[in-house]
Amino acid sequence: MSFESLIEPLMAKLRLMVGRCVISASRYKNGELLADIELVAGERRRNVEFLQQFGFSSRPKGDVEGVALFIGGSRDNGVVVATRGECPDLKEGEVMVHSPFGSSVTLKNDGSIEFLTNSNKFRFVGDVEATGDFKALCDGTFVTLAGHIHKTGMGPTDPPQPGM
Numbered sequence: 001m002s003f004e005s006l007i008e009p010l011m012a013k014l015r016l017m018v019g020r021c022v023i024s025a026s027r028y029k030n031g032e033l034l035a036d037i038e039l040v041a042g043e044r045r046r047n048v049e050f051l052q053q054f055g056f057s058s059r060p061k062g063d064v065e066g067v068a069l070f071i072g073g074s075r076d077n078g079v080v081v082a083t084r085g086e087c088p089d090l091k092e093g094e095v096m097v098h099s100p101f102g103s104s105v106t107l108k109n110d111g112s113i114e115f116l117t118n119s120n121k122f123r124f125v126g127d128v129e130a131t132g133d134f135k136a137l138c139d140g141t142f143v144t145l146a147g148h149i150h151k152t153g154m155g156p157t158d159p160p161q162p163g164m
Contacts, residue, residue, distance in 0.1 A: 013073030021068045023060045023080065026050060033059060035080050037068055043075070050080045058083075061100050 021037040028034070033050040048068065052058065060066075065084040071077040088096050091109050098104035106114040135142050 016073040016075060017070050019068050019070070021066050021080065023050075023064045023066050023083065026060055033057075035060070035066075037066070037078075037080060039068065045075065045078055048078045048080055056097075 019039050023035045025036040034047045035050045036046045038044050066080045067082045068078050068080050095107040102118040104116045133144050135144050
């Protein structure tokens with residue numbers, strides 16, 4: 001028996017351990033996100049566990065490229081560990097969370113946070129606390145809370161008082 005014939009079963013298992021895939025569907029079952037994937041040469045696997053980074057959750061929509069690992073080289077023991085979505089044009093060090101529907105939150109290099117939505121509206125539920133002078137663009141004019149007053153039938157209101 002040659003050396004090559006001895007190691008060929010091991011090499012075959014190693015080749016099966018990591019592969020590119022396309023996630024064609026996903027579902028939740030007993031609190032786990034599972035994916036149906038297609039590998040090279042049309043090989044399909046159903047209900048493959050989809051692992052994600054702690055603190056971040058997403059669910060692929062449509063045909064999404066990914067990477068699948070197969071523990072011990074067994075195609076019956078796989079997990080999807082990474083996916084590829086659209087590649088936004090970010091500067092080095094910037095971070096973006098985005099959906100395929102156009103909404104995104106970007107942590108910019110200058111320390112700012114950029115929020116984008118399809119409707120350009122923001123919705124905050126509950127108490128919101130902001131430090132500094134909050135400015136909002138209203139009908140083409142920036143309005144600040146520090147000097148904001150309302151016109152009423154009895155005259156204008158006083159601007160907000162510190163600590164109120």
